Amino acid sequence: MSYSLEQLGRHVQGAVHGDSQFNVLKLRSLEQATAQDIAFVNGEKYLEQALASKAGVLIVSKDLVEKLQTQFQLIVVESPYLAFAQLTHLFADTVEFSNIAKTAVIHPTAQLGKNVRIGDYAVIGENVQIGSNSYIYPHVHIGKNVSIGHSAWIESHVSIFAEATIGDQVRIHANTVIGSEGFGFAPYQGRWHRIAQLGRVRIGHQVRIGSNSSIDRGALDDTVIDDGVIIDNLVQVAHNVQIGQHTAIAAKTAIAGSTKIGAHCIIGGASAIAGHLTIADQVQLTGMSMVTKSIHQAGTYSSGTGLLESAAWRKAVVGFRQLSEMPINKLLKQIKVLTARIDQLESHQTVEQANERPNPNDDKKNKL
Amino acid sequence: MSYSLEQLGRHVQGAVHGDSQFNVLKLRSLEQATAQDIAFVNGEKYLEQALASKAGVLIVSKDLVEKLQTQFQLIVVESPYLAFAQLTHLFADTVEFSNIAKTAVIHPTAQLGKNVRIGDYAVIGENVQIGSNSYIYPHVHIGKNVSIGHSAWIESHVSIFAEATIGDQVRIHANTVIGSEGFGFAPYQGRWHRIAQLGRVRIGHQVRIGSNSSIDRGALDDTVIDDGVIIDNLVQVAHNVQIGQHTAIAAKTAIAGSTKIGAHCIIGGASAIAGHLTIADQVQLTGMSMVTKSIHQAGTYSSGTGLLESAAWRKAVVGFRQLSEMPINKLLKQIKVLTARIDQLESHQTVEQANERPNPNDDKKNKL
Amino acid sequence: MSYSLEQLGRHVQGAVHGDSQFNVLKLRSLEQATAQDIAFVNGEKYLEQALASKAGVLIVSKDLVEKLQTQFQLIVVESPYLAFAQLTHLFADTVEFSNIAKTAVIHPTAQLGKNVRIGDYAVIGENVQIGSNSYIYPHVHIGKNVSIGHSAWIESHVSIFAEATIGDQVRIHANTVIGSEGFGFAPYQGRWHRIAQLGRVRIGHQVRIGSNSSIDRGALDDTVIDDGVIIDNLVQVAHNVQIGQHTAIAAKTAIAGSTKIGAHCIIGGASAIAGHLTIADQVQLTGMSMVTKSIHQAGTYSSGTGLLESAAWRKAVVGFRQLSEMPINKLLKQIKVLTARIDQLESHQTVEQANERPNPNDDKKNKL
Structure with a gap:
């Protein structure tokens, strides 16, 4: 080399x-x-x-x-x-397995393209399709009716369910789950009634998903990840989320159900995006952003507080709590009123002084 | 269908x-x-x-x-x-495997109920009990002395240890770990001394745990998840946590050691709850909540800041830091004192004006 | 027992x-x-x-x-x-498997020390070295050229890649990935161009890594975890991170690329640390800390807001937003100016009063 x-x-x-x-x-x-x-x-x-x-x-x-x-x-x-x-x-390293392992369990209806390599103990289900030149690592489980394009790279302990369709040149890193069941339950009389998830996961071409991530299948419609999206480790993509082309999502981000993220976004690590929102194209979120409303404008957004020494932080938190009873604008208004009253007092005083005697100390530089 | x-x-x-x-x-x-x-x-x-x-x-x-x-x-x-x-x-989909795979390694002492189905390459340990009509997916590893009720659903790459007891109709999604070791270490002379975890995990009936989650075994006593609890993906439940009946926990939440969460709670996604706390029944937390104290009252709680454009956010963070030195209440007190002093000045002026001449501009509407 | x-x-x-x-x-x-x-x-x-x-x-x-x-x-x-x-x-429990399972696939070039135990269906690659008395659980995949010291403990569904070197008495819990690919992409003309990761992961002695965690390999240089480090579940350690001796990292923490964390630190759960930072020795972060700048001083640090009832929280968030337009210090300055103007008014009034008559109500106790 x-x-x-x-x-x-x-x-x-x-x-x-x-x-x-x-x-x-x-x-x-x-x-x-x-x-x-x-x-x-x-x-x-x-x-x-x-x-x-x-x-x-x-x-x-x-x-x-x-x-x-x-x-x-x-x-x-x-x-x-x-x-x-x-x-x-x-x-880069070359892959160490060069053909289809004898210990792989491959359903007779599965269709494998040319030069597909499959590691030991992989399990490939009914009607699975895998395109040419794809690598399936040991211990991967691909459930029935899943289709994967050419030149894919599916690492160890990945689970793929829900009749997912996966494009060409997609890389899915170790221990990630594609098509796990969405978190859908109907609350009724104090109990949670499971909504069996019937949608699929559709992943475009040249998508990259890191390790230990979960991409849930849709409830009725599909969860969709467009071409060129890159996703890091430990990311949660809930049911019916849609992610636009070439968006990048850093590690430990969570995207709640039915949210649509635009194209060419960059989502900082450890961010959390609530459900049923729409995020425009070209939005950037800094790390650990909390998104509770839709974002309609491209731009860079942030949330959270700065890091402080803990003693100072505890005081700032008290201040934050007090903001709930006395917002800044209300304080400002009070100051405005006081200012007006002082203006009035001063103008009166000035009139008096004019009536009485000149005062050389009447310095107005201090005024707002 | x-x-x-x-x-x-x-x-x-x-x-x-x-x-x-x-x-x-x-x-x-x-x-x-x-x-x-x-x-x-x-x-x-x-x-x-x-x-x-x-x-x-x-x-x-x-x-x-x-x-x-x-x-x-x-x-x-x-x-x-x-x-x-x-x-x-x-x-819903039907499951694709319909009996016990020949490649499953099942310890001779394990007891399987009627119609249990076990996927390829699953490993079932000593004295494991699995109730009737349960599905164990490929590549599952169930360690010794674990018991699982009837109609369970354990997906691929799940690991179950720590002599866990799991009730009926429980669903555990792919790549989740039940009974991983709690994070217990005694600090002594600058080093961490491992506390081998001896407790178990006890999971009730009709519990649902998503993919890529970790439920740690207890240190001495058990980690307990009550009947009807539903847990989403990528959730951390630390050692000795107790979760009450029918509580729902959304994705990417972390619950630190020994915390007790009541019944019928709803924990928003990406929340973090500190250790050794008690959360009352019927508490709801919005997404990304940070909980550092016990919650004794049912109700809805939140934390964090709103999302702002990054330039504005940077300024707000400066303001937050300043709150640590000057809380709102102290500002309010200063304004009160100024108000009292202006009151005094105005009352004096009014007396003077009364003594001198009537002033039609003396408008008090502006006062607080 | x-x-x-x-x-x-x-x-x-x-x-x-x-x-x-x-x-x-x-x-x-x-x-x-x-x-x-x-x-x-x-x-x-x-x-x-x-x-x-x-x-x-x-x-x-x-x-x-x-x-x-x-x-x-x-x-x-x-x-x-x-x-x-x-x-x-x-x-503590004893381990249930006591030798090398017949179903383990072990490359003929792999070197195993004395008393190594390997569970069913584990896959051990080319040139792998495993020291004496180590336990490799079922379904583990260890890729080529990985070396592991003596008395190691590698649980089910762990994936180890990237020619990782792992010291003695290291414990890696279930479903964790060591050496997954770092999230490195060169943006060019609106697309992400993958940077194949060429670095390794180097893990010292007596390190502990929890379940469902991801430790990425370095881009060019290595990701390094020093002796005695303990890491909890669902933690992200990005490429080229370095973690100093005996540092503890609680669950669900994310550490972005190329950040160096000192020795003897304690990182609270669900924290997020941005990339390319340096954290000094002996730093403690409370849970859910957001770190966006280097920390040069030992000490305890925090971020975030307290938990409030949601109605109050919504108001506090409005206040936080207002801080971006009117920081506390600016308010303070306005109050100072008003105070000076009132001082002036009062001194003038006092002079007048002295000229006119004594005023027994002229109480200055209220002054700031």
Whole structure:
């Protein structure tokens, strides 16, 4: 797994400055790279770090060439970060299983494309379809009527139910559940009456779902994740949620039932979004956001309080509680009234002073 | 899987308006239903949507019959939502495995009731008891001495340890862990000394636990989940927690050790409840609540801040921090003192004015 | 599994008061213990509970001996909590599988130490190393080149990838994923370009990781968890995070990428820590803390608001929003200005009054 500088340059469509036959062993960070390694410079702000690096080759943008070319061999590209992303694939692990394990239990009606690889003890149900070049890891369970596109990557202990349809080049990481039952119960006379969930999960192409996440099936209609969506670990996607194209959802976020999230959103980690809301396209939420109303405007939104030393925090919490009885605006109004009354007093005093004698101390600089 | 209108009416104890032999193919939402389908109308507020639906049959309450009977066949019930819940069971998927898989590893001392079904590669330990008509999915691991009642539903990749006792008609969804070790460590000289957990998990009847959840065993005494409790996905229930009957806990909630939650509570998603607290019956928490004290009164509680545009939010956070040094009540007190001083000044001025001349501008409307 | 009082005393290096041959059946809580059981008294504040206990033996510190010795047999130790932790190990369950299951799939190049036990259907990859006396539960998947030290405990449905190195006496609870892929994507022209993760996970000795947690592999460098760290359930540790020795992380915490957490920290449950931060040693966070900046000082920190009845909370949230337009300090400044103006008015009035007549009502007690 080593590449010539020429090969790497071609892979990222970059211009090579240096010995095209130079042999690159590893892709590493600026700090860790040594003379046989390649590293990338993610913009001007990493210039100092780059100059201190022991890397043999750097991936850079045009504007940094002059500053780095005497010291390093270079691959010059438009977006070094994108080029780095592309190169990681060359240096990634290969998968250790290369065919269909004898211990896999595959229903005779299942249809597997060319070059599908299935790990030990995987269980593949009735009428399942799996496209070509897909990897199914050990211990995966795929229930009946699920269909998966080509070049999929389904890691160990993933469970897929609910006749889910999954597109091409989808990656689902370990221990995630697709199509678990939505949390639907009709309350009646103090008890919860289960609503069997009848909808499916529909996942588009090039979707990525992290480990230990749960994507519930819809109640009647489907839960839908559009093309290019990326989801991190430990994320909850409840029944009938819809997530638009190329939206990114960071770890530990929860999205409650029937909420629609637009395209190209970025949801910060540990956020919670209530049910039955609509979030516009291009919305960004910072980490741990609490969303209780629909968001109709693109933009960046936040919630929560800053972190304080606990002693100060306890006092601020008291203040927050007091806000419920005396909002800021009411305080402001009281201050306005007082100000008006003082204005009046002062104008009266000024009249009196004018009547009596000049007062050189009547300084109005202090006024609001 | 199709039913006559008469069959459906009987199943929900409803009165049928229409052709009792009419053949219903699917249960769908008002929007998606077509002429062969049944949908339900969840109260007056869905009337408009109902009138626009293409459904062949609607489930309605009495008060809507007049408005809908000319256009639709009807099933008239007391609670359409409950009737809908009951009907979902008729239209639900059947399970794809119908006996005990040859690949299941079942300890010879395990006792299985009638019609128990066990999926491929499940592992059932010593002295395990499983009641009749229970389904154990592929890859489930049930450790020694666990007992499970009848009509249970244990999905793929569930792990059950700690001699857990589980009641009848319990559903545990995929990749959940019952009886994982409680987080108990004695700090001593800068290190954490593990407290092996000796308690069990006791789960009542008709309990539902979602996917990717963790229910820890007790330290010495047991962790207890009472009858009829429903728990969503990715929920943490720590050691020695007790949860009262028919309480509902939404996704991504965390309940710390030894906390007791009453009956008929509803805990909103992504809430966090500290340890060693007591929560009364009938408490409702809105989503993302942070509970650090016991709640002794039934009612609805919340915490957190609203969502703001990030620029405004940053300023509000500064304000929150300032509350720690200057709580609202202290501000109010200052305003009161100023008000008293102005009162005094004005009363003096009034006396003076009375002494001097009448002032028609002395308007007190502005006063607080 | 019963022990003499003498055996128990020796195990915790304590002084025995009572019949050294007394047979102890169980270790239980003060409330549940009966005449054949041992319980522990965790300090003076449990004295009343201790006096009411039916336990046969109590573990106590020196200062409580006098108050309890007439009623109970005692084991006297420096730290009863530590002694309790040590005793739990004597009373803990034994593991039910005692060798290498025939159904385990073990790559011929894997190296297993003495007395390694491997459960049914575990899958152990190429070049995996597992130290002596380690337990690998059923359905575990350990990918190629992973190394695990001696006396490890890896529970059911754990997935380990990314050539992770794991130290001695490490416990990883059920359904946890070690070495899942970090959430790294290069945004380019509205799409997310996957950065294949090339780093590993390095876990020290005596580390404990709970159930359903995700520890991602590093992007280029490694994710590192130092010796003695304890992590609870449903925790997210993103790529390139570093966690210092003996730090404790409670359930449902999320730590974003590249953040470094110091040694001997205690992170409360459901906390979220943003990426690329540095947290000093000895930092404690209370539950549900939101950390968006580095913490350079040891100490205890918090965030969030208190829990309020929802009606009051809604008003407080309005107040919080108003803080973004009118911070407390600005209000304070306005009040200061008003105070100065009133001071001025009063001093003028006092001069006038002195000129005119004495005023016995001129009480300044009310002033700020």
